[in-house]
Amino acid sequence: MADGELAPAAFPQIGEGEMALYRLFLRRGRFTLDEAVRELGLTDEDATRSVEVLIDLHLLRTEPEEAGADTPPTYLPVPPSIAAAYRVAPVEADLRRQLAEAERARAQLLILEEVYSAGRPHAGAHRLDEILDLATVLDLIERLAVGCRTEVMTVQPGGPREPDQLEQAITRDLAMISRGVRMRTLYQHTARLHQPTQEYVARITAAGAEVRTRTDLSGRMLVFDREVAILPHRLSLDGAIVVREPSMVFYFCGLFDQSWSFADTFVPLRQWDNELDDVKQAVVRLLAEGMKDEMIARRLGMSLRTCRKHIAELLDGLGASSRFQAGYLARARPDLAGPQAQSVG
Template structure:
């Protein structure tokens, strides 16, 4: 006797049986024996995992089937509505697929802007094969990084490889955002909805404007492999300007393409160099002493 009400005992038994923690000894004997929780988990979870795998496989198949229609969709859309040729690519797999197709079809030129510091090594390894194939077809390749990318070893390796086979890479102090342009006909820019998405536009006026922005930045940029005499000065000049404007360290770090920690080190060095005891005093001294006067390279770029 358990001392528990019969109804409660029956409910408990049903619950344990449903969880596969009890099982009958045989088909005739009504006695029950306990089952290892590990074995019970296997009995309950295995069918669910198989069902999940089936759903994932079905989802991947649907994605693959529909992605195969993207080239036809974009081709017909361009012919049908050339003045409204703007598409939102919502997720990373779609962006990667469309980028790979555009790279394979590129015939004349590709222009790329990559803001921030160095890029992850696994992304650069994937890019090398794609870029090598374009360069082998005679495609002109120009890439813009920020100056801080010069200190990234994976980026240095990538640039060395690409420049050996005809690619051109330069750096500037600031960049406004990521962008890739193929044959001056189609441009990818980030989607505001999230970091994984992108916007693909073929609208001639938009693409021409973006090409103009790239060409202007390229004219004022420095070759990646050449030393910069005033690289640090330009970086600190940007920091000073943004400090005076009241920007936070996080925004300044994003603008110049470094970590917040590195940005704060630059700020400390700046204040120490000016003999300032506070950021407010540093801003006043910078404005009063003409520290924000453009460098010769910046002045030449603005002409």
């Protein structure tokens, strides 16, 4: 806000006194303050304050014709929709002006992006940037998606994504695919049970994308054109680390390709079935390692409730009285234990 510029006045609160007074004016059409005091039994101070609030909100206006300077003003009620237009319009105009100024400032600052890149030590290829706010991260992803030429690789751990996130991503992803960009995405197996994720995957795979799933994924990652990698920030949940150093990006791409080769094609599921036996194996393995329910759920991308239900079914099926015992008994069950679980202990 510029020096000398006044901040928009705060909206006064409408209380019981203002409501009673406004109803009175609506019944009578027009009224003086003295009449309102007598009719409602208010004090002069309370009536004056309530009238000032209603006038400030443009819910009352004074009668234009006055008999004389000593004549008490007569008030007329104003429809709330009209009052809202008068009272809110200046605030909305101020917000639009501030947003326009913010966009102009952003555009001016982004002009210097190339200067910044060229002027840093080891300019261009050797870069590691830290972003701490979500809005800047999302803006960067949008810009990288628009400029993506050949390939995008995505790792999305944590089970199903939120429907609003999927809705925001679909337009951007279909635009990349339509330009001939190869899109590969890795989810965890639990995402196959999530209907919004099923619908999203159906749309992008129909357009040419590839989606696979694994039991466990190391962490969230986006890689554009094998040149820029976006990783989660260690301390900031809304932040990210942007990597442009070629050797580091090459390493991340190698990790993705290795995970991709061991992943399964995304197949929608309606309930836990035999196609998710590797999830059961993972639960047993983590139980045998002594991991808590909360950690297992987070590791495998499922809700805590689903995780505990799954554990209860495994305990019942194995005839085990404890989680550790379930892990021990499962090592003798090749159908549940799997090679990793059998090697535990």
